[in-house]
Amino acid sequence: YGQGLKAGVSAVLTNFVGSGGGLVVTEWTASDVRDGTLDSTFASLMPVILPAQATFGAGATWTVTQPAHPVVAALPGQWSDPTWYSYVKPVSNATVLVSGPTNLPLVTVRPFGAGKVVHLNHALTYDDYRVGGEAVRLIINAATFAGGLPPYNSTNADVLVLGDGRSESDAIDALLGAGLKVSFGGRYDGWDGLSPVAANHSA
Numbered sequence: 001y002g003q004g005l006k007a008g009v010s011a012v013l014t015n016f017v018g019s020g021g022g023l024v025v026t027e028w029t030a031s032d033v034r035d036g037t038l039d040s041t042f043a044s045l046m047p048v049i050l051p052a053q054a055t056f057g058a059g060a061t062w063t064v065t066q067p068a069h070p071v072v073a074a075l076p077g078q079w080s081d082p083t084w085y086s087y088v089k090p091v092s093n094a095t096v097l098v099s100g101p102t103n104l105p106l107v108t109v110r111p112f113g114a115g116k117v118v119h120l121n122h123a124l125t126y127d128d129y130r131v132g133g134e135a136v137r138l139i140i141n142a143a144t145f146a147g148g149l150p151p152y153n154s155t156n157a158d159v160l161v162l163g164d165g166r167s168e169s170d171a172i173d174a175l176l177g178a179g180l181k182v183s184f185g186g187r188y189d190g191w192d193g194l195s196p197v198a199a200n201h202s203a
Contacts, residue, residue: 002037010041017045018113022146024139027123030088047110047119048088058084060100062107062134069097071107071118071141079134084123098138107138109145118142136186160185 005013017023023045030050032038043049059082064072090096090105098107106121120142122135143149161172162185172182 002032004032004037004039005042010039014041014045014112017115017117020114020148022116022118022143022148023112024118024120024142024146026120027084027086028126029119030086030121045112045117046091047094047108047117048090048105048121050086050088054087054089056084056086057101057104058082060085060104060106062098062100064097065099066095066097069095069109070145071109071138072097073141075134075137075141079132081122081132081135083135084126085121088119088121107142116146116148118146131186133186136184159183162186 013023025046029038030046030048033043033046034050034052034054059080061078061080063078064075066072067077085100085104085106088105088108090108091110094105094108094110096103096105096108098105100106100121104121105119108119108121110117120135120138122138124131124135159181160183172184176182
């Protein structure tokens with residue numbers, strides 16, 4: 001947040017996505033575009049805009065509006081999340097998959113050339129709230145969808161890892177290095193016990 005990209009990187013990203021790549025961005029990206037921290041080239045990728053006088057909010061009920069879409073696979077129809085979000089609006093060719101108060105776009109997708117862009121209107125760990133199981137699932141689904149990868153399914157993982165936001169990357173690297181398939185469920189104190197499903201793993 002508040003940090004721009006190096007010169008030429010926006011053009012590289014737009015070329016990458018336009019040629020069939022995928023991009024997933026989160027809440028603060030719209031603010032950086034509005035404030036000019038990210039340039040107009042990057043702005044052309046965005047599924048949403050943050051109007052000049054728009055503000056921010058926190059704590060909302062997230063409601064799935066397009067339940068058949070792969071980005072919301074394995075998610076409940078509604079859930080609550082205390083995180084911050086921006087009062088964004090979708091661009092003309094975007095689709096809102098999850099909405100909040102007054103139809104606020106919370107998960108929005110759009111095509112860009114041959115590629116896809118996903119906006120998750122979620123501050124993640126910026127505000128020190130834990131990242132819940134639904135947000136972790138959204139991140140996984142969004143990356144899978146945008147990247148054109150096979151659908152993520154925790155039933156194909158050997159090990160479910162819950163972390164503390166600090167040390168789990170070393171454990172995950174070691175497990176992957178041992179040839180195991182790993183499902184990351186986020187922080188141990190944020191996991192809802194539902195997604196990923198513990199019973200679908202060996203450990």
